Amino acid sequence: MMSKKNGAKSQETPLSPAEEQAKINELRALLGPLTGKLLLYCSDASLARYLRARNWNMKKAAKMLKEALKWRLEYKPEEIRWEDVAHEAETGKIYRANYVDKYGRTVLVMRPGFQNTSSSKGQIKYLVYCMENAVLNLPPDQEQMVWLIDFKGWKAGAISVKVTRETARILQGCYPERLGLAILYNPPKIFESFFSVVKPFLEPKTYRKVKFVYSKDLESRRIMEEAFDMDKLECAFGGLNPIEFNVVDYGQRMKEDDNKMALHWNSSVSTLSSNNSAETKSFLDTNNFEVGSDSSDKDVNLESLDIESDSDGCPKAVLQDSSCLDSDPDTSAKMNKKDDPVKLESSSNSSA
Known part of the structure; x- marks a missing residue:
């Protein structure tokens, strides 16, 4: 409610x-x-x-x-196709897992340390393609997805400020309320420090979605077990599924999904003039209605935070949520079960 x-x-x-x-x-x-x-x-x-x-x-x-x-x-x-982004996908830096979480939500695996291109436009296009594909594969009773972010091989200098800002802008503004749970797997300690800086700017519903998980930590193991069927979860995240990313097999899955995407939009739209x-x-x-400006309507961005950058101009910590961030400190709307089953503790009134 x-x-x-x-x-x-x-x-x-x-x-x-x-x-x-x-x-x-x-x-x-x-x-x-x-x-x-x-x-x-x-x-x-x-x-x-x-x-x-x-x-x-x-x-x-x-x-x-x-x-x-x-x-x-x-x-x-919705018109981006696998052929447009296949070169970006070769290393498995982002892909839709072949399993879902215990709530049936689509799982996107992200491995920022596996970056393989220097084109900011190409990187953004592939992210958008993956987001559209994840939404397409959500079950009828779910609107949100899960991000599994693996920091293996990640170095702060590999992420550009330009790509980070554009990524944040698109995820926040164009895919609101799509993130149900973000698991940061074995993140560098700097991410925890960054999150403590960002947290005051976030609504409780946003920061509750982010979980720091470490492979050697028992509490982290409990978080993963409550969120996933361990038999289906990849070994890379502490599960028992030995499957590894294969770009050829994945490309075939995506081509099949491209056909479903076209069918979804084109057949439905044909009746909508x-x-x-x-x-x-x-x-x-x-649509020239005046929405004006509102001093309280400011999304969290890198410029608004006093975060040190490295010698390459890259932020030492980057974390953004596809839920829209609002700087009003007292806005903590209560939420319904459908929106956020992220709460891993036993509860029938989870929120987003």
Whole structure:
């Protein structure tokens, strides 16, 4: 159940399903008429994610969604295909695992130490491709995914500030409320220090999603056992599955998914009067509502933090969440079970 602030006491009162739907309807009305892929994208569930990401603040959610829709029109993430990014995937730096967590959520494995290209555009395109593929493979009862981030071979100097900022911008603004759990596996100690700096800027629902896990730590073992079926989890993360990334086999899986992606968008959109140029013009012409600026509507970014950089200009610690980050320190909306089963302790009211 969502929540809303209640007066000067900053208490929160749950929003009823009817109130939530009213907010969704209000946001849809602000957007105006949509066609084609934009109409397909703007389902009630999608609008609810943007509203949740901004704690049901209509002005903030409208601004965020408008910018995301413009990005989708220009970038066309759903049209990226395996052939466009196969060279980026060769080392297995990001891939969708062939297993899910205990909640059925898609698992994306990320290995930043396996970076194999210098093209920032190519790296971003591959990340977007992986995110779109992960969303495509989510079961009907889940909206969020799991990131397994393996720091084997990682060096701070291998990550550029430019790529990091663009990655953060896209994940935060265009895939809100998609992250259910992020496991940082054997991270350098600097990441814990960085996280302690960032934490005051994050809502509780965001930082609760991040788990630091170490292969030789017993408590870490418990975290992995509660999140995954150890028989299916890869050995690299302490599981019993000996499977290793194979780019040829993975490419075949992705080509099959590319066909599903095209079917999802094209067959559905064909009934929604899709015309890209007309769609773009209609959206840009009818969405000039003033969202203004809001001093409390600032996402966490590298410039806002006093973090030392190395000699190559690379931050010594980089961590960003696809849930939108809000600098309001008192915004800690209560959340529902569907959104975040990340809580590994026994609870039937987990949140995101």
